[in-house]
Amino acid sequence: MALRGASAQRAIEGLRELAGMGLTAPEIFRRSDELLRGVLEFDAVCWHTADPATGLVTSVLSDDLSLAGFREAVRLEVWHEDAASFPNIRRSGLRAETLSRVTRGRPERTIRFREQIAPASFGDELRAVFDTQGGMWGCAAFLRVPDRGPYLGRHRDLADIAARHIGNALRACHITPARSADAEAEQAPAMVILGPSNGLVAADDRAQRLLAELADDAMAALSVPTAFAIASERARRAACGELPAQGKIRVRAADGRWFVLHASLVEGLADGCVGVVASPASPAETMPMYLAAYGLTGREQEVALHALRGCDTKEIARVLAMTPYTVQDHLKAIFTKAGVTSRRELIARIVLGEQPTI
Structure with missing residues (x-):
């Protein structure tokens, strides 16, 4: 896909370099904002990290938008399969979509436009999912004022390319660093009780510490990190029979630890x-x-998982219907990408979460 203009090319080159810079997710988002704002021609953006396995949003960052109404945004995101939603974009096989294009110039047909976008004085929205290597590492919504007109095809094409590079950068920063002894000792689950509007009612000591670690820009509006509000709202919808049995949401702390959130109604x-x-x-x-x-x-992930479970080359070949030579080729590629030279080093790296050279 060809890009139009030297500015767009420079933006993409800058995004491509992010994966090797050792940045955190907020740093990636802010650098991406600097690179893209002029060429995507947006007036506000809301960035999100996500559970890579499910694509569910786990945090929010925005330097442009007031998040006072973010509680309602969570409700809309969970309860309404609206046009150009993040899940719909991901299922389509695309990485970017505009509200104006998917509604054929009638964005007012969507509840998100009527209740969020138009009241905030914006005219069109471009959404992108940072989906790469089998995981959705984050997503973003880019908004522009009505005077600019709707997003054009070139904006959508640029966002599609940009999303891949931002996904690679987020993927790289999700390789967990070595955990501290204190983090290893913190193995007990944490409990939070949320009220009818998903506001914080109670939290045990461990939960209080975890809420502080996972705090994001939505805390002022929600009183809990985004991931907890999403988990709670999905439990409510599941109780109404509108979602499958409540699933789990994975969320990553700043120190690299992963937690799994399970939500259920206290009184049914x-x-x-x-x-x-x-x-x-x-x-x-x-x-x-x-x-x-x-x-x-x-x-390669399938081969690596069997290797981590202790299977030898012949066993992996039999289970995955490969030749032993093909298994060995995959293992070589796995070792190269993980920065190791043996199965023992691979196990140590994955279990201990050692930081590789990207």
Whole structure:
């Protein structure tokens, strides 16, 4: 896909370099804003990290928007399969879509436009999902004022390319660093109780510490990090029979630890209180994400998982219907991407979360 203009080319080159800079997710978002604002021609942006496995939003960052109404934004995101939603964009196989294009110039047909975008004095929205290497590492919504007119095809094309590079940068920063002894000792689950509007009602000592660690820009509006509000609202919708049985949401702390959030209604009422339990993620829950973060393909991840379980080359070949030579080729690629030279080093790196050279 050809890019128009030297400015767009420079922006993409800058985004491509982000994966090797060792940045945190907020730093990636702010640098991406600097590179893209002039060429995408947006007036405000809302950035999100996501659970790589499910694509569910886990945090929000915005230097442009007032998040006073973010509680309602969570409700709309969970309860309404609106046009150009993040899940719909991901399912389409695209990485970017505009509200004006998907509604054929009638964005007012969507509840998100009527209740969020238009009241905030914006005219069009471009959404992008940072989906790469089998995981959705984040997403963003770019908004522009009506005077600019709707986004054009070139904006959507540029956002599609940019999303891949931002996804790679986010993927790289999700390779967990070595954990401290104190973090290893913190193995007990944490409990939070949220009220009917998903505001904080109670939290035990561990939960209070975890809420502080996971704090994001939505805290002022929600009183809890975004991931807890999303988990709670999904439990409410599941109780109404509009979602499958409540699933889990994985969320990553700044020190690299992963937690799994499980939410359930305290009294069985969708408009009542919800309990959210945050448990340290098990190796089985984190290993696929670590492998994806190293840039392994789907087939390489399958081989790596069997190797991490102690299977030898012949066993892996039999289970995955490959030749032993093909397994060895995959293992060589895995070792190269993970920065190791043996299965023992691979196990140590994945289990201990050592930081590789990207």
